[in-house]
Amino acid sequence: MPPHLPQPIAFQGEPGAYSEGALLAFFGEDAQTLPCESFDEAFAAVERGDAGAAILPIENTLGGSIHRNYDLMLRHEFHIVGELNAPIHHQLLALPGVTLEEITTVWSHPQALAQCEFTLDRLGVAREPTYDTAGSAKMVREQGRRDVAAIASRRAAEVYDLAILQENVEDEPNNLTRFVVLAREPVSVPEGVPAKCSLVFSLHNEPGALFKAMAVFALRNLDLTKLESRPLRGRKWEYFFYLDVAASLDEQPLQRALSHLSELTTFQRVLGSYPRHDEMRDA
Amino acid sequence: MPPHLPQPIAFQGEPGAYSEGALLAFFGEDAQTLPCESFDEAFAAVERGDAGAAILPIENTLGGSIHRNYDLMLRHEFHIVGELNAPIHHQLLALPGVTLEEITTVWSHPQALAQCEFTLDRLGVAREPTYDTAGSAKMVREQGRRDVAAIASRRAAEVYDLAILQENVEDEPNNLTRFVVLAREPVSVPEGVPAKCSLVFSLHNEPGALFKAMAVFALRNLDLTKLESRPLRGRKWEYFFYLDVAASLDEQPLQRALSHLSELTTFQRVLGSYPRHDEMRDA
Numbered sequence: 001m002p003p004h005l006p007q008p009i010a011f012q013g014e015p016g017a018y019s020e021g022a023l024l025a026f027f028g029e030d031a032q033t034l035p036c037e038s039f040d041e042a043f044a045a046v047e048r049g050d051a052g053a054a055i056l057p058i059e060n061t062l063g064g065s066i067h068r069n070y071d072l073m074l075r076h077e078f079h080i081v082g083e084l085n086a087p088i089h090h091q092l093l094a095l096p097g098v099t100l101e102e103i104t105t106v107w108s109h110p111q112a113l114a115q116c117e118f119t120l121d122r123l124g125v126a127r128e129p130t131y132d133t134a135g136s137a138k139m140v141r142e143q144g145r146r147d148v149a150a151i152a153s154r155r156a157a158e159v160y161d162l163a164i165l166q167e168n169v170e171d172e173p174n175n176l177t178r179f180v181v182l183a184r185e186p187v188s189v190p191e192g193v194p195a196k197c198s199l200v201f202s203l204h205n206e207p208g209a210l211f212k213a214m215a216v217f218a219l220r221n222l223d224l225t226k227l228e229s230r231p232l233r234g235r236k237w238e239y240f241f242y243l244d245v246a247a248s249l250d251e252q253p254l255q256r257a258l259s260h261l262s263e264l265t266t267f268q269r270v271l272g273s274y275p276r277h278d279e280m281r282d283a
Numbered sequence: 284m285p286p287h288l289p290q291p292i293a294f295q296g297e298p299g300a301y302s303e304g305a306l307l308a309f310f311g312e313d314a315q316t317l318p319c320e321s322f323d324e325a326f327a328a329v330e331r332g333d334a335g336a337a338i339l340p341i342e343n344t345l346g347g348s349i350h351r352n353y354d355l356m357l358r359h360e361f362h363i364v365g366e367l368n369a370p371i372h373h374q375l376l377a378l379p380g381v382t383l384e385e386i387t388t389v390w391s392h393p394q395a396l397a398q399c400e401f402t403l404d405r406l407g408v409a410r411e412p413t414y415d416t417a418g419s420a421k422m423v424r425e426q427g428r429r430d431v432a433a434i435a436s437r438r439a440a441e442v443y444d445l446a447i448l449q450e451n452v453e454d455e456p457n458n459l460t461r462f463v464v465l466a467r468e469p470v471s472v473p474e475g476v477p478a479k480c481s482l483v484f485s486l487h488n489e490p491g492a493l494f495k496a497m498a499v500f501a502l503r504n505l506d507l508t509k510l511e512s513r514p515l516r517g518r519k520w521e522y523f524f525y526l527d528v529a530a531s532l533d534e535q536p537l538q539r540a541l542s543h544l545s546e547l548t549t550f551q552r553v554l555g556s557y558p559r560h561d562e563m564r565d566a
Contacts, residue, residue, distance in 0.1 A: 129412045211501035218494035228511045
C-alpha cells in the first residue's frame with residue numbers, strides 16, 4: 001500500500017526501463033511517470049516539485065550498493081518513504097517477425113550484456129554497448145534494424161512494440177534490485193506494519209567503535225538487515241556506515257538506540273523510516 | 284615488497300587499462316603482464332597456470348565492492364597475497380596534433396563517461412559508450428580519428444601513442460580503487476609487517492548473530508577495516524558478510540577469533556592473509 005504522494009513520480013531511464021517497471025509495481029499501473037536522464041535529474045525533479053517522489057535503485061544482488069544514490073541522498077534532504085525488492089529479468093527483443101537467425105548484433109548497457117554472456121556466446125552475435133537497456137530497444141524500433149536485437153525489460157517490448165525473441169536470457173536467475181521511494185516529507189509507519197529504518201553515520205576513529213555502535217542495537221533486540229562500511233572519499237581511514245534496522249522511528253527502542261548512537265558518532269542521519277517490503281514483485 | 288610469484292601476471296582489460304597500471308605499480312615496471320578479456324578469464328589463466336597470479340579490482344570509493352570478483356574468489360580456491368590502493372585519474376586522449384576544438388565525440392566506458400560529466404558538458408561533445416577505457420584509446424589510434432577523443436589512463440596514452448588533451452578530467456578527484464593480488468598458494472606475512480586478513484562468512488539466521496560475530500573480534504582487540512553484508516542470491520533473508528581484519532593469520536588472537544567465529548557461522552572462508560597496503564600509488 002503505497003503512501004499518497006503527488007504525481008508524477010520520477011525515475012531514471014527511458015520509458016520501459018526496469019526502474020519504470022518498479023514504479024508501476026509500487027504505485028500501480030495507472031501512476032503518472034516522469035522519465036529522467038540521470039539519477040541527479042530525478043533528485044532535481046523532486047527538489048523543484050516537478051515530481052512528488054522518485055523511485056531509485058539502491059542495491060542489487062549482482063552489483064551491490066549503488067553509491068551514487070546514497071551520495072545524492074546525503075546531498076538532498078529527502079526521506080525514504082517506501083521500498084520494493086524486484087527481480088530483474090532480461091529479454092532479447094527484436095522487431096516483430098524477425099527471427100533469431102537474422103540477428104547479428106545485440107545492443108544493451110554493458111552491465112546487461114555481461115549478465116547475459118552465456119546466451120550471447122551461444123548465439124554467436126556481436127555485442128555493442130549502449131547507455132541504456134530501454135534506450136537500446138527504442139533505437140531498434142526507431143532505426144527499423146532487422147539485424148539487431150536489444151536486451152531490455154519485458155515492459156520495453158510493450159513500449160516500443162517489439163517481440164520477445166528469447167525470454168529471461170540472464171545467466172544468473174536470482175538478480176534482485178532493491179528500490180527506494182524518496183519524497184520531500186517523511187511518512188509515519190502505522191502500528192503493526194513491519195517497518196524498516198535506514199541510517200548513515202560515521203564514527204570516531206578508535207578501535208571497537210563499530211562494535212559499540214552495533215551494541216546500541218543489539219542491546220535493544222533491534223535486528224539489522226543491512227550493514228556496509230564505505231571509505232570516505234579523500235579521508236583514508238574514515239568510513240561511512242550504511243545501516244538498515246527492522247524497526248520504525250516511532251518505536252521507543254529505536255529512538256533510544258539513535259540517541260545512544262549519537263554518543264559514538266561524528267555524523268549521523270536517518271534516511272527514512274518506512275514500511276518494510278518482504279515479498280518481491282516483478283519490475 | 285611484492286611476493287615472488289611466477290610471471291606473467293593476469294589483469295582484466297586491454298594494455299593500458301587501469302588494472303595494468305596497478306599491476307606495474309605492485310610488481311614493478313618490468314613485470315610481465317597477461318591481458319584478459321574478462322575477470323573470469325583472468326581467474327581461468329591462474330587456474331590453468333598460464334599466469335602466476337592475477338591482480339583484480341575489488342572495491343572502489345565511487346562504485347563500491349566489485350561483487351563479481353568476490354563471487355569468482357568463492358568459486359576458485361585462490362588466496363589473496365597482496366593489496367594495492369590506487370587513485371584513478373582519467374585523461375582525455377587524442378591523436379597527437381589534434382586540438383580540443385576538433386573533438387566532437389568522446390569514447391569511453393559508460394562509468395568513466397559518467398565520472399567526467401562536468402568536463403564533457405563544458406566541452407559540449409557527444410558521448411559514445413564503449414566496453415573499455417583503454418579499448419577506446421586503442422580504437423582512436425587504429426581508426427585514426429581526429430574528431431574523437433578517448434577517456435582512459437595516462438598509461439593508455441603511452442601504449443597507443445596518444446596525446447593528453449586535458450589532464451585529470453574526473454569530477455570527483457578522490458576516486459580510489461582497491462586491487463587484490465590472487466595466487467594459487469597463500470603467503471605468510473613476516474612478523475612486524477602490518478597485515479590484513481579477508482574473510483567471507485554467513486551466519487545462522489537469528490537475532491543478534493552479526494553482533495556476536497563482531498564480538499569475536501572486538502573481545503580480542505582485533506580491528507575491522509571492512510564489513511559488508513550482501514544478500515545471498517535466491518535466499519531472501521540470508522547474507523554473506525565480507526570482513527577485513529587488521530591482523531595476520533599467523534597471529535594467535537586471529538586464529539582464536541576464527542575458531543570462535545566458526546561456532547556462529549554456517550559457512551566461513553579465509554580469502555587470504557597478506558601485507559597491508561596503506562599508502563597509495565598511482566595506477
